[in-house]
Amino acid sequence: MTDILVRNVPEHIVKWIGDGVRKSGVSKNRFINEALKIVYNQKQNPSLFAGGQPSVLMQPDSLPFKFIDLFAGIGGFRSALSKLGGRCVFSSEYDKYSRKTYCAWYNENDEDVWGDINLLEKDDQIRNAIPDHDILAAGFPCQPFSLAGVSKKKSLGRKHGFEDEKQGNLFFKIAQIVKVKRPPVLFLENVKNLRSHDKGNTWEVIHGTLEDLGYHVFDKTIDAADWVPQHRERIIIVCFDKETFGKRVDFSYPQPPKGKRPVLGDILQKEYEQNYVLTNHLWKYLQDYAEKHRLKGNGFGFGLVGPEDQARTLSARYHKDGSEILIKAPKNGHRSVTDPARTKTNPRRLTPREAALLMGFTDEMAKLFGHEHGFPQVVSDTQAYRQFGNAVVVSVIEAVGRQIIPVMADYLKNSSGKCLLKA
Known part of the structure; x- marks a missing residue:
């Protein structure tokens, strides 16, 4: 089949078109033309869609746009921006386990997801490897700047922040890509400690670099607790190219949803395996550890919560003991516990599925990518917990994205950007 030049099309629609071509038996050209009529609210051939058009085709409530997903992890940005009508044209993720999840969730082949972004050393390499795009999205590695990460590195005598040679300088790779590709919008996320790290010098460098590149820079620390049942404060940075949008940009961050917090x-879940219930040994250790630090006046301890509570921040170390979020046992104890090493009244960890929901990876979102029963788990629990602990909260990214799209409206309407669709 030949490649067909079409307007940029939202990612989940691209997948649906490909599936439709295979299932319907009609020509690729015809199916694409009919599908695009649905996308752009034109009359379609009723015989071709006799079974009814899928609900996902009606999801995007904005003009189509292209984005790239840097330091993608398990695709929090990709999920949110795809739902808003975006199509991902380039992804990069270094960790092989995160890449495995990313490929399974977003129907990619491993070779299609770039590994080490630092291998794109020269401007020409970046220019050739990364397609043109409307939004550059990146949750660049936060460990060099996070409170927990800095404390751990200091205790081990390791460098942190920009001095962390492996992760701390990845912001400058973003800056290089921005300089070469000039995307109209930058959409970045990091830990709130980014502002205060190194007495504010780190943030001054980042903010100054983005301004020097010619962007209006907006930033705000947002607590995800208004969208998901977890306190998770992250700085969200949104930048608009001055050449594209002019001297003044009318952008504001989203207001928290009305009503009770989740x-x-x-x-x-009502049903879960007993291995998520803490053993007697681990539960005693955590209680003793917390008491020791309480007597010293420290704040270290476990976070014991129930169904009416919100959780602490889920971290990448959750797989070790689950101490930051422990779920109280039901009133009548855990029905699944038969192991004598566990007691029915011990607290339990979140299951990986619950951790996914805690980060906003909902079943509704999964359906956009063809997963009828939620995003599948394709790695071990240990890797899954690490991935969720490092992820962005999809619901927050979606909410901020909804504020970005109206600012881009005139640009997208006037843009003649096109892409090759390979169904």
Whole structure:
């Protein structure tokens, strides 16, 4: 089949078109033309879609746009921006386990997801490897700047922040890509400690670099607790190219949703395996550890929560003991516990599925990518917990994205950007 030049099309629609071509038996050209009529609210051939058009085709409520997903992890940005009508044209993720999840969730082949972004050393390499795009999205590695990461590195005598040679300088790779590709919008996420790290010098360098590149820079620390049952404060940076949008940009961050904040009971499963219930030994250790630090006046301890509560921040170390988010046992104890090493009244960890929901990876979102029963788990629990602990909260990214799209409206309407669609 030959490649067909079409307007940029939202990612989940691209997948649906490909599936439709295979299932319907009609020509690729015809199916694409009919599908695009649906996308752009034109009359379509009723015989071709006799079974009814899928609901996902009606999801995007904005003009189509292209984005790239740097330091993609498990695709929090990709999920949110795809739902808003975006099509991902380039992804990069170094970790092989995260890449495995990313490929399974977003129907990619491993060779199609770039590994080490630092291998794109020269401007010409970047220019040739990365397609033109409307939004550059990146949750660049936060460990060099996070409170926990800095404390750990200091205790081990390791460098942190920009001095962390492996991760701390990845912001400058973003800056190089921005300089070469000039995307109209930058959409970045990091830990709130980015502002205060190194007495504010780190943030001054980042903010100054983005301004020097010719962008209006907006930033705000947002607590995800208004969208998911978890306190998770992250700095969200949104930048608009001055050449594209002019001297003044009318952008504002989203207001929290009205009504009661979500609670853990919204995501907790009624059925779970007993291995998620803490052993007697681990539960005693955590209680003794917390008491020792309480007597010293320290704040270290476990986070014991129930269905009506919100959780602490889920971290990448959750797989070790789950101490930051422990779920209280039900009133009558855990039905699944038969192991004598566990007691029915011990607290339990979140299951990986619950951790996914805690980060906003909902079943509704999964359906956009063809997963009818939620995003599949294709790695071990240990790797899954690490991935969720390092992820962005999809619901927050979606909410901010909805504020970005109206600012881009005139640009997208006037843009003649096109892409090759390979169904």
